[in-house]
Amino acid sequence: MDKLTLKNLKNQYLISFLSVAAVSFSCLIVRDVIDYRIVGYLLLVVVSLLAIFLEIKPVLLGAVLSALALDFFFIRPYYTLHVDSAEDGLLLILFFIIVLINAVLTINFKRMQRAIQAKQTRASTLKLYNTLLDSLSHELRTPIAAILGSIDTLQQRNVTLSAETQQKLQNEIEKASMKLNYQVENLLNMSRLESGYIHPKLDWCDVKEIIYNVCDRLxxxxxxxKIIYVIDDNLPLFKLDYGLMEQILYNLIYNASQYTPKGAKIQIEVKYEIDADYDMHIDVVKKCIITISDDGHGFPEAEIDKVFDKFYRLQNSKTGGTGLGLSIVKGFVEVQNGTIKLSNAEEGGAVFEMVFAVDCLPTNTVENE
Incomplete structure (x- = not known):
């Protein structure tokens, strides 16, 4: 038994002792006006409460102390363990048995609950990772097969390939490699989020630059x-994590491109707002609001609250996808003290709105410097 467990057990013994002592002392003050049976009920309640929160041995200690306190202080003759009447003796024995049975049953019920919860957690975890493996078997196998197939064709010596065909195969390799890299990055990012190792490196960022770089990669x-930009030319610099913002925007725009029909519009809007509270003092809140919307089919209303869950994929979505992209987006937004909200536009399509309460630096200040 390690020191921490031993210390915790000692604390539980102390809690058990003090609980019984406190109730006994309180009842002792009014012993002349209450029946000792009521004291027994109160002590029974105390032991029952102890059984909910403590381990079995401290609870058994509380049960024994309760029986001794009831006999010593409240059953005549006082201040002795002797019992005059057979009725009181039987009552004391029954009290002790009931307290013990109640304590043991409560402890066993608590253990059973823990076992059920552990079993449910294991089943849920197994289901999640089975989903992940099923997804990866498709998402990783497809680009790998494309890469191997293209390389095999390029290496055939008995076949003469035109420059155009060679370029096409090389483009396929590049495209498949980028897709493979995207999936691996998502897995690594999810691992970083779950381990709590992500600490944003806030610095002055040009959000326009991040958006244009991401769209160029995609x-x-x-x-x-059709990509539509609604961005103010005089947008200030915001104190954000450049790398995390790049991944957030990449995942959202990539997701929009994959789950909207050809010819759909993807609109990227960035706004800068200032909220001020003029009650007793001025408390200025500066916000960077980024909205990515499309005119696709949107999300089923019943599933909107689940899309940010890890490994979740829409029930009627096309095959493929690991269900990590949007959960990573939510995690990266929140570690920068931001919020993200998903809704469906009235005319159709999905709307992702991210709000970051951040410091800002007007671009004309930078130019003057």
Whole structure:
């Protein structure tokens, strides 16, 4: 038994002793006006409460002390363990038995609850990781197969490939590699989120630059979509984590490109707002609001609250996807003290709105410097 467990057990013994002592002393003050049977009921309640929160041995100590206190202080003759009447003796024995049975049953019920919870947790975890493995078997196998197939074709010596075909195969390799890298990055990011190792490195960021860089990386995925930018030219710099913001925007725009039909619009809007409270003092809150919306099919209303859950995929979505992208987005937003909300637009399509309460630096200040 380690020192921490031993100390915790000692504390439980102390709690058990003090609880019985406190109730006994309180009842002793009014012993002349209450029946000792009522004291027995009160002590029974104390032991029952102890059984809910403490381990079995401290509870048994409380049960024994309760029986001794009832006999010593409240059953005549006082201040002795002797019992005059057979009725009182029988009552004391029954009290002790009931207290013990109640304590043991409560402890066993508590253990059974823990076992059921542990079993449910294991089953839930197993289901989640089975879902992940099923997803990865498709998401990783497809780009790997594309890479191997393209390389095998390029290495065939008895087949003459045109420059255009070679370029096409190389583009396939690049595209598959990027997709593979995206899935691996999501897995690593989820691992970092769960371990709590992510500490944002806040610095002055040009959100416009991040957006344009992300869209350039996704130009192949969004070539059949229309990207609309609604960004103020005089947008200030915001104190955010550049790398995390890049991954957030990448996941959201990539998700929009994958789950909207060809020709759909993807709109990226960035606003800067100032909220001020003019009650007793001025408390200025500066906000960076980023909205990514599309005119696709949107999300089923019944599933909107679940889309940020780890490994969750829409019931009627196309095959593929690990269900990690949006959960990573939510985690990266929240570690920067931001919030994210998903809703469906009235005219159709999904709307992701992120709000960051952050410091800002006007661009004209930078230019002057």
């Amino acid at each position: 130009k192949e995925e969004t070539k059949d979509h």
